[in-house]
Amino acid sequence: MSTASTPPNPAEPPAFHPGLIARSIAFFSGSVGLGIKVALLAASNALAVWALYVLATHHRWPALGVLVVATLLIDWVYLAPVRWTLPAKFLIPGTVFLVGFQIIPILFTIDVAFSNYSTGHILARDQAIAAIKINSLQPPANGRQYDIAPARDSSGRLVLVMHDETGGKVYLGTPKGLTELSKSDVTIGATGQPTAAKGYKLITGAELFTLDQQLRDYKVPTSGGAAIQPQGTAIGVELKPTLRYDSKRNVFVRITDGKVFHDNGLGSFVSGPDELEPGWKTHIGFRNFSRIIHDPLVRKPFLSIFVWTFVFAAATVFSSFAVGLFLAIVLDKRGLRFQKLYRSVLVIPYAIPGFLSLLVWAGLLNDDFGVINRVFGIHVPWLFGGNVFSWLPFISWPRIAVVLVSVWLTTPYFFLVSMGALQSIPDELTEAARVDGGGAWQIFRRVTLPLLLVAVAPLMIASFAFNFNNFNNVYLLTGGGPYNGASSIAGNTDILISYTYKLAIASGKGSDYGLASAVAIIIFFIVAGISGVSFWRTKSLESLR
Amino acid sequence: MSSSELASTTAAAPAAAAAVKHPRSRLKFKDTWWRHAVGVVAMCAALFPVVYIVSSSFNSNSSLQSAQVIPSHVTLHNFGSLLHNNVKGNTGAKQDAPYPHWFLNSMLISLLTALATTVLGALAAYAFSRFRFKGRRGGMMGLLLIQMFPQFVAVAAIYLIVLNVGEVFPQIGLDKLAAVVIVYLGGAMGVQAWLIKGFFDTIPTELDESARVDGATAAQIFWGVVMPLAAPVLAVVALISFVFTLNEFVIASTILQTTSHKTLPVGMQLFISNSYDKVWGPFAAGALLAALPVAALFMFLQRWIVSGLTAGSVKG
CATH class of the missing domain: 1.20.58 (Methane Monooxygenase Hydroxylase; Chain G, domain 1)
Structure with missing residues (x-):
């Protein structure tokens, strides 16, 4: 099976020797197939x-x-x-x-x-209206209180046996509503608490405390949108809505002062700066994109991340190429001893799964306990530090660390590629240049490098596009940090894709799927542009024939 | 990505071999010492983290502060505590790290994805390479365009889709390995299919023709003639896809939520971040165990992989 190392020349068909794989495949392709x-x-x-x-x-x-x-x-x-x-x-x-x-x-x-899909804008409109109504329930000033006893009915469902001390009546409360019970069926204790009820099994002791969360969410609706809600395990308070939904005018009205919250067309009911929660999911046009341009809270971090993403990708590709080419030129000398050893060792960073190398480097560069600082006797705040030069805020130690580690990871690739490309440049060309009196540097500059770039340039563009979205190299090393202020989602080393990821999933400050998707679309256009240039340059579309 | 690129870069491999086999004109050390100096420095840089991981994994003191080139006392303790999920974290309390689960999850997801990707990619590549049909050009252009949008960039959309699908089919919802594999397969028709197509193009169609004359169907030609000839390239494509999947963080971290359902990158990141000083030894042991099989396979298939990567540029 050496077809890959020596691709068959179209002129002479490769001899077909059915190996084990071929024979087994042939076996499976008949009626068995x-x-x-x-x-x-x-x-x-x-x-x-x-x-x-x-x-x-x-x-x-x-x-x-x-x-x-x-x-x-x-x-x-x-x-x-x-x-x-x-x-x-x-x-x-x-x-x-x-x-x-x-x-x-x-x-x-x-x-x-093009939507406002985000934490707080996840529900559909009618679900949001129902949720606002429930959220608006508040105990009124002279609200009624009930002595309650959580109980189970005959089929084991949680119900509340309730005693209204002022009215002297007993009720059964369920999520469906309030029904009056016959007073003779319920025993009331000295404190006014129901202690037994015919047909219901009162919950007591340890089980009562496991119901804590369940009781907090339990609501017994009464008339006019009001509801009775347990406060603790012994008292139920009647809550009344503070907001009223006017479906004709499509507004919420605050009952106490008549303040009107109208639909702002962006998925929320608002009145001036006040907004009712939750909102709902709706299309908002180009607002996510215009936030990136106009909203200073989004624009500032976005601009910084945008520029840094380009710098990161370019610095990684060019440095890796430079180091890789240098190593290839130095070590690709005919008859040089240990050449094979150098080659196989230098490829090791490439053979280890990248995520492991990155996590290991994060340890080695650790500001406090890291090996690098210890071995070299320095105190560089690689991962959590600030600016290197006070007059140049763009360059920070974490950014340098991210590029350095990325170069460590990417150099073997360009070393191998450059080596292959160098060996494919015919000796006659450099020989001829030497005969014509070219110096070593001149030959490299005028003959070797241009020929090399023909082969390597498309790979550099592809590598740039890849590193442009190299989430792992940033996130596994610094987590995108360090952060300027606690309120910011965007960290110093975040690139566009890690910023998108945090916006959508992992910021710990709620998800903004709308903005994350808008950034994703921007990434798409940039990568498409880069790839377009690459295709145009290499004319690889020719293989569409 | 074109076939000519694949061919030209693969041609470089034998050239390298020829260079080594060239009758050795011994070079004088005084002319080449600086080359060796550069080589040694580069080797030190390449091996630096590797040496520390190997020594830390066997070092009896498992804190990062005490990491050194030569372990002070060689022990297998780090491996034992990691494999038995008995690692003491920052506060001295046990830190949950179901490493064997992560390892198996990663291997399962990556293997399934690599296998399926290769088969799906080969099927599509065969159609594009051998058949002339309406929409072929458009289909290939479309594939190229779609591939410019890396799947994980749509992470928000993928999360919401899996979340919603999971409400109806919990089997492929959030926190399920199957969901991750299925999502990964969305990229199967991408770069890999192009790579395989490039190689299929170099297999002479005369072989297909003679098989067809003998009465073979298209499926029989595909499985019986083209696939066996492409076996080495398929192996490389599978390995590239395997390594790529193994490294994938964004989608895996988004879909998988229970600690024991996570993959190696997500689990190890969670395990080590914020407790670098204390769990460094067990972490190093885990990194060594995970890196060894992949690195060995990589070195074994190296010369074929380099050509494949050159053509596809999947990594780096």
């Missing part, structure tokens, strides 16, 4: 039927329709006796996943980027 195909198709259909059933029980009708059409289409492609579906047979398996987890996320990203 047909059996496998039928079995796979049957399995996917069975899976589809099961999924249909689940979707139906959840009443997800649009998804169900899509699944039915897709399944029938796939069956038809694989079973129809027409020849022109042949390419589709090979393309469908990958395309299913491509559509589901590459194309749909992209479309969804675009949709979310």
